[in-house]
Amino acid sequence: MSWDYLFIQAANGAVIGIIYALIAVGVTLIFSILKIVNFAHGDLYMLGGYCAYYVITLFGVPPLPAMFVSMAALFTIAIILERLLLTPLYSDATERKDEYGLIVTFGLAFFLRNIAIIAFGPFPLKPPSFISGVQHFGNLIVTNDRLFAGSAGIVLILALLYFMHRTIWGQALDAVSQSREAAAIVGINPRRFNSFAFGVGAALAAAAGALIAPIFSLAPDMGVLPNIQAYVIVILGGMGSVLGSIIAGIALGESEGLFTAFFPDPTRALAYTNAFGVLVLMIVLIFRPNGLFGRRHLRME
């Protein structure tokens, strides 16, 4: 195998990994603030993709501004959903909050998936490319859409990291994630930040959906696999660690791509790709039961 082959497979793995990271980082954000795993996150990613598609096709908006419109729309929808469905999580009257969060987000996932079939139709749809065409690197070819998705994903992740570490709102989110009571004492309203975290997580998922749509097409069930992969990434990175989920997302995308490219038995490589991702998770958890970055998170708690 040549270096070119390794390079192109690594580049493709990185793009997929960045998309994984964009989805997973939202799950992490929601988990660290609301203390629930959002099993409807993949379906918010699906909604984001469709939202961008209809903004492009109905209003003639170019793909990049449509992505921002989709992020804003999903931010708003997510806040409404959080207020409607997750309020009982903050009430002392709810005894089993973990189970409530699990059931309500699962229910939301099924609802969104099935309503999407009615609203958007069952057939896959594909929006126009962000930048059409391909780039040639010697014999190797990478589509502009993949390069754009990877680049835009990196920009969004860096913007999130900047927001989390350098702005007062980001630091307030961090404070709520560490201790709701202590945050409340210093004047931070945890309820407001619950909604905000859910909205930011959904907006990032929407961006991922809009970026991936010209590559994989849109389908109402496109969020099923990312739901599972995001959960794997969040555990791999360490529950609640934003940086951990970013690194774990990229690592998972890379390892899946390279596994398919280099597994010695070419007839089984593709079929075992997802199993390989879970195998990576199991090995990491044997040696680091709290995930790659779990230790720091626990100290924060």
Next chain:
Amino acid sequence: MRIVEGRHSAAACALLLSGLVIVPTLFLGGSPVRAAEPIKVGWVGPLSPPGGYAEGALMKDATQIAADEINAKGGVLGRKIEVSYQDTRGQPEEGTAAAQRLISQDHVVAITGEFHSSVFLAEMEVAHAAGIPIIAVDVWALKITAKGYPEVFRVAPNQALIASKYGEWLAASGFKNVAVLYEKTDGGQSARDVLLPVLEKHGVKYDVVGSDPNATEFTAQIERFKNHSPPYDFFMSIYSEAGAYPMISQAYTLGFAPTPHAGIANTGGPAVDPTFWKNVGEAGKYLVTEIVGLPKTAWNDKTKAFVAAFQKRFNQTPSPQAIENYDAMWVLADAIERAKSTDGKAIIAALEKTHWLGGRGLYTFSTSHTPDWAYHQFMEAPVALVQFDKVNQEPEDAPIIWPRDIADVKYLYKKPGE
């Protein structure tokens, strides 16, 4: 005695009262009114994820058109047909539950539908146990009819009739080294098991790769195919799910197929769905796929009427699966009418004697067990391999390349640039 007389009077009154109640009830529940009760027929198929809900929706719509037409003509045995639709989500356990609901709760007299072989295999076990006839619509695995259940009939072609055609065509076209990518489902594995021996028989080399049916990212695998030595000259995908679209797009943009050096085909159905071109664009040109209906030149009046009715009602062209389900509903109605009964055994006996002209030709069902998959199979089910030679081409307008007796072009495969 008076007491006895009084008892007699009371008994007479009770008898009279009960008569007043029972006699009208008998009339109400008796044959004149019951005759107007609809005959219930079950439909099974995927209408939500993770199943092939896009194809399921088309099949459901086509079934309803058939039911409405049958009812508009006076129904069956003087009664209306009522279809109970069950979403099986592409899951065998949901298929079992759906068949049980249809039989035990809805008391259907027969079942039709389904798009996934693995789900139909679960459903037919329930129908077999209950003695209820079930017509398989778009499921291709051989063992469906090979099991030899008297209740099971199939209007679709099976893998022996489809995948073998691909094998014969690949060999005749001169392809020497084929990359086969199949989905790991009953249908996908059945196609693989039929295709590979045909390729071996003709000395065509191949490598075969399995895939999760929900996969959408094939870049690493396609790069692997592309860098294989000796190079593959054909990419054969056996893939019925939505992932077929990114697969075809990725094969094209990565320069693997179609090229002057490597051809491409997809079997399973997505290439004949309404949004195929919106998803693949230029990548779909030169793709080979199958249509499991009559070629346009052989359309009869029923085909034309159904296509027009479907387009008028749903504003889209029906897929071959839709025509299959439309015909299946009519075949069933015809059998019930001839059986003059809704009894399962009578309907099965009538189905075996089917001789009905539908939108896909003249329907008959084999009663031979040789080969084993022939039992209750529509042996003349039409299958044609077509190759798109234009972007946005309707499958029915694409040139037929195989079998040769119905081919409408001289070439076997058109390479890009030819």
